[in-house]
Amino acid sequence: MWTLPAGDTVDILGGLLAPLQGRRILDIGCGRGSLLQALAERGASVAGLDPDEAMLEVAQTLVPKAVLKQGCAQLLPFGDTSMHAAIFLNSLHHIPIPDMLLALEEAARVVGKGGSVIVVEPLSEGSFFDALRLIEDETEVRQAAQDAIVRARRLGIVSEIRQIEYDRIETFADAEAFLERAVVIDPAREKRAQAARGKLLARFEALSDHDKGGYVLHQPLRLHHLKVPFAAKPASTSAMFG
Structure with a gap:
């Protein structure tokens, strides 16, 4: 039985960061730009970072006004x-474990004192996770991401003002669509x-809820709304957005 409420990440982010009009927001690990597009449509001035040049090209086409840069979260440009x-958004656990804390510190640097750092991470549970485990078991890296957030708080890099857990519900036309989704996230898969194709198709069929819209999988998420404390070491003034 699913006990977490269903939630829409963009709606939740919009509420936490309102008003979005004119707000400068950086999506770290922006991929193809879906979040950038959603935030830009709500009035935000968006920037994105991703290590994959091909992903950035897609994102730039999707959101022409976005400031996009290729690079790594450990050294934000x-x-x-x-x-x-x-x-x-589902990106901290893709950073090498030894560098997760540094990535959070870099995010805190670019937002400065009083700025928000929001981390949305999938938990190691739910039917989506169970289906994905045949391709890649992310239990260790997902836990490492949570541990990095705890360390960042203990070191005073950020403080947590809100934590929200909710259920991301995804519907797929068939198992092939799920496979495509899993590989788009990480082509190395x-x-x-x-x-593991045969086993994966069978597991997808067994784990999915069926409705008239297709095959439904659940992925519980945990959102951390973090703030950079005003008592933190002052950041130097530098070039602003763009």
């Missing part, structure tokens, strides 16, 4: 206090997905 908020 944005100035101190250049953003109002930085978001890790493709070989493993093909090698």
Whole structure:
């Protein structure tokens, strides 16, 4: 039985960061730009970072006004206090474990004192997670992401003002659509997905809820709304957004 309420990430972010009009928001690990597009449509001035150049090209087409840069979260190519908020949407656990804390510190630097750092991470539970485990078991890295947030809080890099858990519900036309979704997130999974194809299709069928819209999988998420304390070491003034 699913006990977490269903939630829409964009709606939740919109509420936490309202008003979005004119707010400078950085999406760390922006991928193809879906979140950038949603925030831009609500009036935010958006910037994105991703290590994959091909992903950035797609994102730039989707959101032409977005400021997009190729790079890594451990060394953000944005100035101190250049953003109002930085978001890790399902991306912190993709950063090498030794660098997760540094990535959070970098996010805190670019938003400055009083700025928001929001981390949305999938939990190691739910039917989506169970289906994905045949391709990649992310239990360790997902826990490491949660641990990095705790360390950042203990070190005074950020303080947590709100934590929200909710259920992301995804509907797929068929197992092939699920496979495509899993590989788009991380192209390195493709070989493993093909090698485990038969088992994966069977597990997807067994775990999915069926309705008239297709096959439904659930992924519980935990959102951390973090703030950079005003008592933190002052950030130097540098070039602003863009």
